[in-house]
Structure formats: C-alpha cells, structure tokens
Amino acid sequence: MAHALRRQNRSPPRTAGVSLAAMPSLQLPTPEVRESFLAAMAEFAAERRGAPDDHTMIGHEIQTFGGTWHTTEGFAAFVRSLHADAFEETPRPVGWVPCTTWWWLGNNGYLGRIALRHRLTERLLQEGGHIGYDVRPTARRRGHATAMLRAVLPEAAARGISSVLVTCDADNVASAKVIRANGGVLENELDGKLRFWVPTA
Ligand SMILES: CC(C)(COP(=O)(O)OP(=O)(O)OC[C@H]1O[C@@H](n2cnc3c(N)ncnc32)[C@H](O)[C@@H]1OP(=O)(O)O)[C@@H](O)C(=O)NCCC(=O)NCCS
Numbered sequence: 001m002a003h004a005l006r007r008q009n010r011s012p013p014r015t016a017g018v019s020l021a022a023m024p025s026l027q028l029p030t031p032e033v034r035e036s037f038l039a040a041m042a043e044f045a046a047e048r049r050g051a052p053d054d055h056t057m058i059g060h061e062i063q064t065f066g067g068t069w070h071t072t073e074g075f076a077a078f079v080r081s082l083h084a085d086a087f088e089e090t091p092r093p094v095g096w097v098p099c100t101t102w103w104w105l106g107n108n109g110y111l112g113r114i115a116l117r118h119r120l121t122e123r124l125l126q127e128g129g130h131i132g133y134d135v136r137p138t139a140r141r142r143g144h145a146t147a148m149l150r151a152v153l154p155e156a157a158a159r160g161i162s163s164v165l166v167t168c169d170a171d172n173v174a175s176a177k178v179i180r181a182n183g184g185v186l187e188n189e190l191d192g193k194l195r196f197w198v199p200t201a
Contacts, residue, residue: 024106029082036109040136111139129165145178157200
C-alpha cells in the first residue's frame with residue numbers, strides 16, 4: 001500500500017491522459033500566447049497545412065493571416081477577427097455561419113484549437129458538422145483532443161445545442177477515437193466522412 005502511494009506520488013494524477021499538474025483549459029483567443037501560437041503554426045505548416053489545396057480552418061487561417069500575424073498588430077487583428085466571428089452581425093462569406101473558437105492552453109501556451117459552429121447549414125449537415133479541432137503536432141497523442149472536445153460540449157449545451165454533429169475522414173482513426181470517447185454515435189458514412197452525433201448534456 002505504502003509502496004503504491006509512493007509510486008502514485010512520484011507522477012501526477014491523470015485524467016483522460018492529460019496530466020492534472022499541467023491541466024490545460026479552453027480559453028478564448030488571446031494575444032498573450034503569440035509566441036507559442038506561431039511555433040505551433042510552423043509545425044502545422046511543416047505538415048503542409050496552409051497549402052493552396054488545404055481547405056481546413058487552420059489552412060484558411062494560415063492563408064488569410066499567415067502573412068501578418070508575426071507582428072504584434074497583425075496578431076492582435078487576427079485575434080479580434082476570431083472573436084468577431086462569434087457574432088451574428090459580423091460580415092462573412094455566403095454560406096458561413098457564426099462560430100466560436102477556443103484555444104487549448106497549457107502552462108507553455110498554445111496546444112490546439114477547437115471551434116463550434118453555432119448552427120448547421122445543409123452543407124455542414126452533410127460533411128462539416130458543428131465542430132472542428134486540431135492539436136499541434138508536437139502535442140499529439142497525449143489526450144488533448146479528447147479533453148478539448150469534452151470541455152466544449154457544455155459550451156454547446158449552453159447555446160441550446162443538445163447534440164453536436166462531428167465528422168471526420170473515414171481513415172482518421174485518431175479523430176474517430178476522440179469522438180467515440182466523448183459518446184459519439186455513428187449515424188453513417190457519407191462521401192468518405194464518418195458522421196457522429198455527440199450528446200452535449
Ligand atoms: C486528430 C487529432 C486532433 C487527435 O489529437 P490528439 O490530441 O493526438 O488525440 P488524443 O491524444 O486525444 O488521442 C485520441 C485517441 O487517438 C489515438 N491516436 C492519436 N493519434 C493517432 C494516430 N496518429 N494514429 C492512431 N491513433 C492515434 C490515441 O492513441 C487515442 O487513442 P486511445 O483513446 O485508444 O488512447 C490530431 O491528430 C490532429 O490535430 N490531427 C490533424 C487535424 C485533424 O485531423 N483534426 C480532426 C479533424 S476531424
């Protein structure tokens with residue numbers, strides 16, 4: 001018993017694979033983590049995110065803001081645009097809906113992002129879903145995506161969404177595990193995308 005306790009005391013307790021000693025949390029985007037954010041974006045760029053054929057949210061952000069977010073002012077403008085995207089009245093391309101983005105921040109700053117679209121369009125119902133997330137390459141396989149999705153479910157519930165649609169490519173084993181670990185129930189596969197409904201309460 002004493003031996004087991006001594007062993008437990010040597011390593012911090014863990015929840016969902018994330019160390020409680022450095023438990024990250026969801027935060028609205030903030031200019032304070034620019035340095036770690038830019039380091040993370042360099043990691044994403046190294047896996048070709050932001051290339052012209054990258055139609056993901058990170059791809060869109062790199063394409064739109066990657067030329068300016070290295071400066072203090074450019075980064076502040078990027079952060080402001082993420083905040084503004086949550087508001088109905090903010091101008092956006094046709095077919096886009098209001099969306100709240102949170103960053104998953106730990107002791108050393110930026111670890112990933114997760115975004116909640118406030119409602120579904122016909123196209124989002126088919127493939128995009130309510131939620132998108134990314135974990136920076138050097139922080140993967142430590143439970144962050146699983147914990148991040150878990151943390152965002154009450155936020156969706158608070159916005160009146162009782163079940164979120166979360167989709168992933170049929171061959172994205174990691175993402176499918178993240179969704180299932182959060183109670184995701186597979187509805188079907190459509191054009192190579194798995195479509196899961198995750199209850200938020
Ligand atoms: C998918 C992604 C978000 C997973 O993030 P993560 O923080 O590594 O995920 P977790 O650590 O919570 O892992 C969840 C499960 O997937 C498994 N996993 C993670 N990466 C994996 C990989 N490359 N291959 C196989 N399994 C993997 C983990 O072992 C874990 O399994 P377990 O529950 O059996 O222990 C991350 O790889 C990523 O950002 N990928 C690029 C963007 C992307 O695909 N986003 C999702 C779009 S739907």
